[in-house]
Amino acid sequence: MKTGDRIKFIRNFRGMTMKELGRRAGFNPAHPDVLVSHYESNIKAPRTENLMNIAEALNVSPHAIDVPDLDSHLGMIHTFFAMEDHFGFYIDRLPDGEPVIRLRHGQTGTRRVMRDAFEAWLEEAEKYRSGAITAAEYDEWRYRFPEFCEGFRDAPMSKLKGDDENRIQMKLREQYRNTPKEE
DSSP states (O other), X not given: OXXXXXXXXXXXXXXXXXXXXXXXXXXXXXXXXXXXXXXXXXSSOOOHHHHHHHHHHHXXXXXXXXXXXXTSHHHHHHHHHHHHHHHOEEEEEOTTSOEEEEEOOOOSHHHHHHHHHHHHHHHHHHXXXXXXXXXXXXXXXXXXXXXXXXHHHTSOGGGTSXXXXXXXXXHHHHHHHTSOOOO
């Protein structure tokens, strides 16, 4: 998920036009919507100062619109918020009271693909926890997903990634299939 996508999502949530956001952010008064359009189209990434101005204009934390920062707790929580907005995740509570992130039920598009991916991940995690596979095998599965996953191996990767990444994944997949396996 890119910064421009988050800007557009929150701008729409606030009911603002691009022009209104550009004015509030202090962009060129003659064409305040041009820079916003470039950001939302992911043609340009906002400089820190502009990101701060956009966040202020939208009345949100800069973390809510910036590219996810997985190296901080604040960045992680905003990543979860973005996942809720875009992918149907939600926070819930287990019977023992512990908070948990869940995926909304649904069998269309992204939700179906994500649910299938989670099922595959859970299966591998359970194998690891039971001792059926080693930590190295589990890590290999995760880092090379969906290569070792029957349900995703031949599925169109564009459901999981952008078209450029799809071509890269297909090339890597082909290289892996042609690599001699250790016995």
